[in-house]
Amino acid sequence: MSAEIQVPAGAPAHAASARFETWLWIAQRASAVVLALCVLVHLVTIIYAVRHGLTGAAILGRTRGNTAALAFYALYVLAIAVHAPIGLRTLCQEWLGWRAASLNWLIGALALALFVFGLRAGWAVFLG
Amino acid sequence: MDMLKVSVWRGAASGEYRSYEVPRQESQSVLDVVTYIQRSIDPTLSYRFACRVGMCGACAMTVNGVARWTCRTHVAKVAKNNTLQIAPLANLPVIKDLVTDMREFFDKWARARGQFVSGAGTTRKDDFARVAADSPERVAANAGIECIGCGVCYASCDVVSWNPDYLGPAALNRAWTLVNDVRDGARAERLAAVAGDAGCHACHTHLDCSERCPKNIAPTASIAGLKRAVMLAALKGEL
Ligand code: SF4
Ligand code: SF4
Ligand code: FES
Numbered sequence: 001m002s003a004e005i006q007v008p009a010g011a012p013a014h015a016a017s018a019r020f021e022t023w024l025w026i027a028q029r030a031s032a033v034v035l036a037l038c039v040l041v042h043l044v045t046i047i048y049a050v051r052h053g054l055t056g057a058a059i060l061g062r063t064r065g066n067t068a069a070l071a072f073y074a075l076y077v078l079a080i081a082v083h084a085p086i087g088l089r090t091l092c093q094e095w096l097g098w099r100a101a102s103l104n105w106l107i108g109a110l111a112l113a114l115f116v117f118g119l120r121a122g123w124a125v126f127l128g
Numbered sequence: 129m130d131m132l133k134v135s136v137w138r139g140a141a142s143g144e145y146r147s148y149e150v151p152r153q154e155s156q157s158v159l160d161v162v163t164y165i166q167r168s169i170d171p172t173l174s175y176r177f178a179c180r181v182g183m184c185g186a187c188a189m190t191v192n193g194v195a196r197w198t199c200r201t202h203v204a205k206v207a208k209n210n211t212l213q214i215a216p217l218a219n220l221p222v223i224k225d226l227v228t229d230m231r232e233f234f235d236k237w238a239r240a241r242g243q244f245v246s247g248a249g250t251t252r253k254d255d256f257a258r259v260a261a262d263s264p265e266r267v268a269a270n271a272g273i274e275c276i277g278c279g280v281c282y283a284s285c286d287v288v289s290w291n292p293d294y295l296g297p298a299a300l301n302r303a304w305t306l307v308n309d310v311r312d313g314a315r316a317e318r319l320a321a322v323a324g325d326a327g328c329h330a331c332h333t334h335l336d337c338s339e340r341c342p343k344n345i346a347p348t349a350s351i352a353g354l355k356r357a358v359m360l361a362a363l364k365g366e367l
Contacts, residue, residue: 018323022362
Protein backbone atom coordinates (compact mmCIF):
# COMPACT_ATOMS: atom_id res chain seq x y z
CA MET A 1 0.00 0.00 0.00
CA SER A 2 1.35 3.42 -0.84
CA ALA A 3 1.90 6.01 1.83
CA GLU A 4 0.27 8.70 -0.30
CA ILE A 5 -2.58 10.39 1.48
CA GLN A 6 -5.39 12.04 -0.41
CA VAL A 7 -5.83 15.53 0.93
CA PRO A 8 -8.72 17.64 -0.27
CA ALA A 9 -7.89 20.91 -1.92
CA GLY A 10 -8.42 24.12 -0.05
CA ALA A 11 -5.72 23.65 2.56
CA PRO A 12 -4.82 27.21 3.58
CA ALA A 13 -1.59 28.57 2.19
CA HIS A 14 -0.39 29.90 5.51
CA ALA A 15 -0.50 26.40 6.97
CA ALA A 16 2.60 25.75 4.89
CA SER A 17 4.62 27.73 7.44
CA ALA A 18 4.12 25.09 10.12
CA ARG A 19 7.74 25.34 11.22
CA PHE A 20 7.72 29.14 11.49
CA GLU A 21 4.47 29.13 13.47
CA THR A 22 5.73 26.41 15.75
CA TRP A 23 8.92 28.33 16.52
CA LEU A 24 6.93 31.47 17.24
CA TRP A 25 4.82 29.42 19.62
CA ILE A 26 7.88 27.97 21.34
CA ALA A 27 9.44 31.44 21.57
CA GLN A 28 6.31 32.83 23.16
CA ARG A 29 6.05 30.05 25.74
CA ALA A 30 9.75 30.26 26.58
CA SER A 31 9.64 34.05 26.91
CA ALA A 32 6.57 33.70 29.12
CA VAL A 33 8.57 31.59 31.55
CA VAL A 34 11.35 34.20 31.62
CA LEU A 35 8.79 36.99 32.00
CA ALA A 36 7.10 35.31 34.96
CA LEU A 37 10.41 35.38 36.77
CA CYS A 38 11.44 38.87 35.65
CA VAL A 39 8.10 40.44 36.55
CA LEU A 40 8.36 38.92 40.00
CA VAL A 41 11.86 40.28 40.59
CA HIS A 42 10.84 43.64 39.13
CA LEU A 43 7.79 43.90 41.42
CA VAL A 44 9.70 42.87 44.52
CA THR A 45 12.33 45.51 43.68
CA ILE A 46 9.67 48.20 43.30
CA ILE A 47 7.99 47.26 46.56
CA TYR A 48 11.35 47.23 48.31
CA ALA A 49 12.24 50.67 46.95
CA VAL A 50 8.89 52.14 47.94
CA ARG A 51 8.87 50.54 51.40
CA HIS A 52 12.33 51.88 52.15
CA GLY A 53 11.46 55.30 50.81
CA LEU A 54 14.35 55.26 48.36
CA THR A 55 14.66 58.43 46.29
CA GLY A 56 15.31 58.42 42.58
CA ALA A 57 18.87 59.44 43.23
CA ALA A 58 19.36 56.63 45.73
CA ILE A 59 18.03 54.11 43.24
CA LEU A 60 20.29 55.41 40.49
CA GLY A 61 23.15 55.23 42.94
CA ARG A 62 22.55 51.52 43.23
CA THR A 63 22.01 50.81 39.54
CA ARG A 64 24.90 52.93 38.24
CA GLY A 65 27.62 50.63 36.97
CA ASN A 66 25.68 47.63 38.24
CA THR A 67 26.23 44.98 35.55
CA ALA A 68 23.91 42.50 37.28
CA ALA A 69 21.03 45.00 37.08
CA LEU A 70 21.88 45.77 33.46
CA ALA A 71 22.01 42.09 32.54
CA PHE A 72 18.72 41.48 34.32
CA TYR A 73 16.94 44.30 32.55
CA ALA A 74 18.45 43.35 29.20
CA LEU A 75 16.97 39.87 29.65
CA TYR A 76 13.65 41.36 30.76
CA VAL A 77 13.52 43.63 27.71
CA LEU A 78 14.42 40.76 25.40
CA ALA A 79 11.64 38.60 26.82
CA ILE A 80 9.14 41.44 26.36
CA ALA A 81 10.33 42.12 22.81
CA VAL A 82 9.78 38.46 21.96
CA HIS A 83 6.58 37.86 23.88
CA ALA A 84 4.41 40.90 23.25
CA PRO A 85 4.68 41.14 19.44
CA ILE A 86 3.85 37.44 18.98
CA GLY A 87 0.74 37.87 21.09
CA LEU A 88 -0.23 41.00 19.19
CA ARG A 89 0.26 39.12 15.93
CA THR A 90 -2.22 36.46 17.06
CA LEU A 91 -4.69 39.17 18.04
CA CYS A 92 -4.40 40.80 14.62
CA GLN A 93 -4.93 37.46 12.93
CA GLU A 94 -7.93 36.46 14.99
CA TRP A 95 -9.69 39.75 15.54
CA LEU A 96 -8.85 41.63 12.36
CA GLY A 97 -8.42 38.65 10.06
CA TRP A 98 -5.08 40.18 9.09
CA ARG A 99 -2.89 37.32 7.90
CA ALA A 100 -0.83 38.99 5.16
CA ALA A 101 2.97 39.04 5.11
CA SER A 102 2.82 42.75 5.96
CA LEU A 103 1.73 41.75 9.45
CA ASN A 104 4.98 39.88 10.02
CA TRP A 105 6.99 42.95 9.01
CA LEU A 106 5.04 45.20 11.32
CA ILE A 107 5.40 42.76 14.18
CA GLY A 108 9.11 42.40 13.50
CA ALA A 109 9.52 46.18 13.56
CA LEU A 110 7.58 46.37 16.81
CA ALA A 111 9.81 43.71 18.37
CA LEU A 112 12.91 45.65 17.31
CA ALA A 113 11.51 48.94 18.65
CA LEU A 114 10.62 47.38 21.99
CA PHE A 115 14.08 45.88 22.26
CA VAL A 116 15.97 49.04 21.30
CA PHE A 117 13.96 51.46 23.44
CA GLY A 118 13.88 49.06 26.36
CA LEU A 119 17.59 48.53 26.20
CA ARG A 120 18.19 52.26 25.92
CA ALA A 121 16.29 52.79 29.15
CA GLY A 122 18.28 50.04 30.86
CA TRP A 123 21.50 51.55 29.58
CA ALA A 124 20.53 55.01 30.83
CA VAL A 125 19.94 53.64 34.33
CA PHE A 126 23.27 51.83 34.14
CA LEU A 127 25.07 55.04 33.28
CA GLY A 128 23.00 56.81 35.95
CA MET B 129 -52.26 17.22 27.46
CA ASP B 130 -49.04 19.07 28.20
CA MET B 131 -47.75 20.84 25.11
CA LEU B 132 -44.23 21.90 24.23
CA LYS B 133 -43.71 25.20 22.45
CA VAL B 134 -40.99 24.54 19.89
CA SER B 135 -39.47 27.12 17.60
CA VAL B 136 -37.50 25.63 14.74
CA TRP B 137 -35.17 27.27 12.24
CA ARG B 138 -36.61 27.17 8.72
CA GLY B 139 -34.63 28.21 5.69
CA ALA B 140 -30.92 28.30 4.99
CA ALA B 141 -28.45 31.09 5.81
CA SER B 142 -31.42 33.42 5.81
CA GLY B 143 -34.66 32.18 7.22
CA GLU B 144 -36.75 32.43 10.35
CA TYR B 145 -37.86 30.54 13.40
CA ARG B 146 -41.29 28.96 13.06
CA SER B 147 -43.34 27.83 16.04
CA TYR B 148 -44.91 24.43 16.56
CA GLU B 149 -46.86 22.80 19.37
CA VAL B 150 -45.76 19.30 20.18
CA PRO B 151 -47.39 16.96 22.75
CA ARG B 152 -45.08 16.44 25.71
CA GLN B 153 -44.30 12.82 26.40
CA GLU B 154 -42.40 10.87 28.97
CA SER B 155 -38.73 10.13 28.15
CA GLN B 156 -39.07 12.26 25.03
CA SER B 157 -35.86 13.11 23.22
CA VAL B 158 -35.29 16.31 21.25
CA LEU B 159 -35.04 14.13 18.13
CA ASP B 160 -38.50 12.74 18.94
CA VAL B 161 -39.79 16.31 18.98
CA VAL B 162 -38.28 17.13 15.58
CA THR B 163 -39.55 13.84 14.16
CA TYR B 164 -43.06 14.56 15.47
CA ILE B 165 -43.07 17.94 13.74
CA GLN B 166 -42.01 16.41 10.43
CA ARG B 167 -44.34 13.39 10.58
CA SER B 168 -47.42 15.06 12.02
CA ILE B 169 -47.29 18.79 11.34
CA ASP B 170 -45.02 19.81 8.49
CA PRO B 171 -43.49 17.16 6.20
CA THR B 172 -41.25 19.75 4.52
CA LEU B 173 -39.03 20.04 7.58
CA SER B 174 -35.53 18.73 6.84
CA TYR B 175 -33.25 17.22 9.48
CA ARG B 176 -30.71 14.45 9.70
CA PHE B 177 -30.44 11.33 11.85
CA ALA B 178 -29.64 7.67 11.42
CA CYS B 179 -29.00 5.47 14.43
CA ARG B 180 -31.13 7.16 17.14
CA VAL B 181 -28.89 5.60 19.77
CA GLY B 182 -25.87 7.91 19.90
CA MET B 183 -23.59 6.02 17.53
CA CYS B 184 -23.69 7.71 14.15
CA GLY B 185 -23.24 11.38 14.99
CA ALA B 186 -25.79 12.54 12.42
CA CYS B 187 -28.37 14.20 14.65
CA ALA B 188 -26.49 17.11 16.22
CA MET B 189 -28.35 20.43 16.38
CA THR B 190 -28.35 23.59 18.43
CA VAL B 191 -30.88 23.18 21.22
CA ASN B 192 -31.67 26.28 23.26
CA GLY B 193 -28.39 27.77 22.10
CA VAL B 194 -26.21 24.75 22.88
CA ALA B 195 -24.91 22.16 20.41
CA ARG B 196 -26.14 18.68 21.37
CA TRP B 197 -26.75 15.20 19.99
CA THR B 198 -30.53 15.29 19.85
CA CYS B 199 -31.27 11.56 19.90
CA ARG B 200 -29.83 11.25 23.37
CA THR B 201 -30.86 14.58 24.77
CA HIS B 202 -33.97 14.35 26.89
CA VAL B 203 -36.45 17.18 26.58
CA ALA B 204 -36.69 17.16 30.37
CA LYS B 205 -33.04 18.09 30.57
CA VAL B 206 -33.10 21.07 28.23
CA ALA B 207 -36.61 22.52 27.99
CA LYS B 208 -37.21 25.75 29.89
CA ASN B 209 -40.86 26.36 30.78
CA ASN B 210 -41.85 23.78 28.20
CA THR B 211 -40.17 25.71 25.39
CA LEU B 212 -37.44 24.59 23.03
CA GLN B 213 -35.54 26.44 20.34
CA ILE B 214 -33.97 24.17 17.75
CA ALA B 215 -31.47 25.43 15.17
CA PRO B 216 -28.84 23.91 12.90
CA LEU B 217 -25.26 23.52 14.17
CA ALA B 218 -23.19 26.71 14.24
CA ASN B 219 -19.95 27.21 12.28
CA LEU B 220 -21.25 25.18 9.33
CA PRO B 221 -23.18 26.28 6.23
CA VAL B 222 -26.89 25.50 6.47
CA ILE B 223 -28.29 23.53 3.56
CA LYS B 224 -31.90 23.61 4.68
CA ASP B 225 -33.66 23.91 8.03
CA LEU B 226 -31.70 21.75 10.50
CA VAL B 227 -29.37 20.19 7.95
CA THR B 228 -25.83 21.54 7.75
CA ASP B 229 -23.20 20.91 5.12
CA MET B 230 -20.56 18.78 6.88
CA ARG B 231 -18.08 18.70 3.99
CA GLU B 232 -15.71 21.31 5.38
CA PHE B 233 -15.81 19.61 8.78
CA PHE B 234 -14.70 16.25 7.36
CA ASP B 235 -12.33 17.73 4.77
CA LYS B 236 -10.49 19.16 7.74
CA TRP B 237 -10.04 15.66 9.15
CA ALA B 238 -8.31 14.78 5.88
CA ARG B 239 -6.26 17.99 5.98
CA ALA B 240 -5.14 17.07 9.49
CA ARG B 241 -4.01 13.74 7.97
CA GLY B 242 -6.74 11.87 9.76
CA GLN B 243 -6.19 8.73 7.69
CA PHE B 244 -4.20 5.79 8.98
CA VAL B 245 -1.05 5.20 6.94
CA SER B 246 0.73 1.90 7.41
CA GLY B 247 4.43 2.05 8.24
CA ALA B 248 7.07 1.76 5.52
CA GLY B 249 7.97 -1.80 4.62
CA THR B 250 4.82 -3.37 6.04
CA THR B 251 2.74 -5.72 3.93
CA ARG B 252 -0.65 -7.35 4.29
CA LYS B 253 1.13 -10.64 4.98
CA ASP B 254 2.57 -9.31 8.24
CA ASP B 255 1.25 -10.67 11.50
CA PHE B 256 -1.06 -8.47 13.57
CA ALA B 257 0.73 -5.67 15.34
CA ARG B 258 0.62 -6.25 19.07
CA VAL B 259 -0.09 -3.13 21.09
CA ALA B 260 -0.11 -3.53 24.86
CA ALA B 261 -3.42 -2.28 26.22
CA ASP B 262 -1.69 -0.44 29.04
CA SER B 263 1.07 1.20 26.98
CA PRO B 264 1.00 5.02 27.28
CA GLU B 265 0.36 5.46 23.55
CA ARG B 266 -2.60 3.08 23.58
CA VAL B 267 -4.04 4.77 26.66
CA ALA B 268 -3.70 8.19 24.99
CA ALA B 269 -5.31 6.94 21.78
CA ASN B 270 -8.14 5.30 23.73
CA ALA B 271 -9.09 8.63 25.25
CA GLY B 272 -9.99 10.06 21.85
CA ILE B 273 -10.92 7.08 19.73
CA GLU B 274 -14.67 6.96 20.44
CA CYS B 275 -15.44 10.11 18.47
CA ILE B 276 -18.64 9.74 16.41
CA GLY B 277 -17.98 12.77 14.21
CA CYS B 278 -21.08 14.62 15.35
CA GLY B 279 -19.57 18.10 15.00
CA VAL B 280 -20.81 19.30 18.40
CA CYS B 281 -17.30 20.33 19.42
CA TYR B 282 -16.68 22.10 16.13
CA ALA B 283 -19.93 24.04 16.43
CA SER B 284 -19.03 25.04 20.00
CA CYS B 285 -15.51 26.31 19.27
CA ASP B 286 -15.05 30.09 19.15
CA VAL B 287 -11.74 29.78 17.35
CA VAL B 288 -13.51 28.08 14.41
CA SER B 289 -15.81 31.08 14.13
CA TRP B 290 -12.87 33.51 14.21
CA ASN B 291 -10.63 31.55 11.87
CA PRO B 292 -12.52 29.50 9.27
CA ASP B 293 -9.29 27.69 8.36
CA TYR B 294 -8.87 26.32 11.89
CA LEU B 295 -8.93 22.53 11.68
CA GLY B 296 -11.02 22.34 14.82
CA PRO B 297 -11.21 20.04 17.83
CA ALA B 298 -12.51 16.86 16.15
CA ALA B 299 -9.95 16.76 13.33
CA LEU B 300 -7.11 17.52 15.73
CA ASN B 301 -8.36 14.90 18.18
CA ARG B 302 -8.38 12.39 15.33
CA ALA B 303 -4.81 13.33 14.39
CA TRP B 304 -3.75 12.86 18.02
CA THR B 305 -5.14 9.31 18.14
CA LEU B 306 -3.04 8.49 15.05
CA VAL B 307 0.07 10.18 16.45
CA ASN B 308 -0.30 7.64 19.26
CA ASP B 309 -0.81 4.71 16.91
CA VAL B 310 2.51 2.85 17.05
CA ARG B 311 1.77 1.25 13.64
CA ASP B 312 1.38 4.62 11.96
CA GLY B 313 3.81 5.60 9.20
CA ALA B 314 3.03 9.28 8.62
CA ARG B 315 3.97 10.91 11.89
CA ALA B 316 6.19 13.72 10.58
CA GLU B 317 3.77 14.63 7.82
CA ARG B 318 0.87 14.63 10.25
CA LEU B 319 2.63 16.79 12.82
CA ALA B 320 3.46 19.32 10.10
CA ALA B 321 -0.18 19.28 8.98
CA VAL B 322 -1.53 20.05 12.44
CA ALA B 323 1.01 22.75 13.38
CA GLY B 324 0.51 26.45 12.86
CA ASP B 325 -2.28 28.96 13.19
CA ALA B 326 -4.81 26.78 11.37
CA GLY B 327 -3.85 23.88 13.60
CA CYS B 328 -3.17 23.05 17.22
CA HIS B 329 -1.40 26.35 17.97
CA ALA B 330 -4.62 28.27 17.36
CA CYS B 331 -6.45 26.53 20.21
CA HIS B 332 -7.12 28.85 23.14
CA THR B 333 -7.83 26.02 25.57
CA HIS B 334 -11.35 27.39 26.04
CA LEU B 335 -12.54 23.86 26.80
CA ASP B 336 -15.96 24.36 25.18
CA CYS B 337 -15.33 21.33 22.99
CA SER B 338 -14.48 19.12 25.96
CA GLU B 339 -17.42 20.43 27.95
CA ARG B 340 -19.89 19.73 25.14
CA CYS B 341 -18.62 16.50 23.58
CA PRO B 342 -21.41 13.95 24.10
CA LYS B 343 -18.84 11.14 24.13
CA ASN B 344 -16.92 12.77 26.97
CA ILE B 345 -13.84 13.12 24.83
CA ALA B 346 -11.49 15.96 25.73
CA PRO B 347 -10.22 17.36 22.42
CA THR B 348 -8.52 20.10 24.43
CA ALA B 349 -6.23 17.49 25.99
CA SER B 350 -5.56 15.92 22.58
CA ILE B 351 -4.65 19.34 21.19
CA ALA B 352 -2.33 19.97 24.13
CA GLY B 353 -0.71 16.62 23.33
CA LEU B 354 -0.25 17.71 19.72
CA LYS B 355 1.36 20.98 20.83
CA ARG B 356 3.85 18.98 22.89
CA ALA B 357 4.56 16.50 20.09
CA VAL B 358 4.96 19.29 17.51
CA MET B 359 7.28 21.21 19.84
CA LEU B 360 9.47 18.16 20.41
CA ALA B 361 9.59 17.51 16.66
CA ALA B 362 10.62 21.13 16.04
CA LEU B 363 13.31 21.00 18.71
CA LYS B 364 14.69 17.80 17.17
CA GLY B 365 14.63 19.41 13.71
CA GLU B 366 12.07 16.89 12.46
CA LEU B 367 9.31 19.32 11.56
S1 SF4 C 1 -10.31 24.00 23.65
FE1 SF4 C 1 -9.51 24.62 21.65
S2 SF4 C 1 -10.56 23.35 20.16
FE2 SF4 C 1 -11.71 23.21 22.09
S3 SF4 C 1 -13.32 24.75 21.91
FE3 SF4 C 1 -11.56 25.69 22.92
S4 SF4 C 1 -10.35 26.67 21.30
FE4 SF4 C 1 -11.79 25.20 20.34
S1 SF4 D 1 -14.97 14.92 19.62
FE1 SF4 D 1 -16.97 14.60 20.56
S2 SF4 D 1 -18.16 16.41 19.99
FE2 SF4 D 1 -16.41 16.32 18.62
S3 SF4 D 1 -17.16 15.24 16.80
FE3 SF4 D 1 -16.22 13.71 18.17
S4 SF4 D 1 -17.89 12.93 19.41
FE4 SF4 D 1 -18.62 14.82 18.46
S1 FES E 1 -29.07 9.73 15.43
FE1 FES E 1 -27.12 8.72 15.51
S2 FES E 1 -26.12 9.80 17.10
FE2 FES E 1 -28.11 10.68 17.14
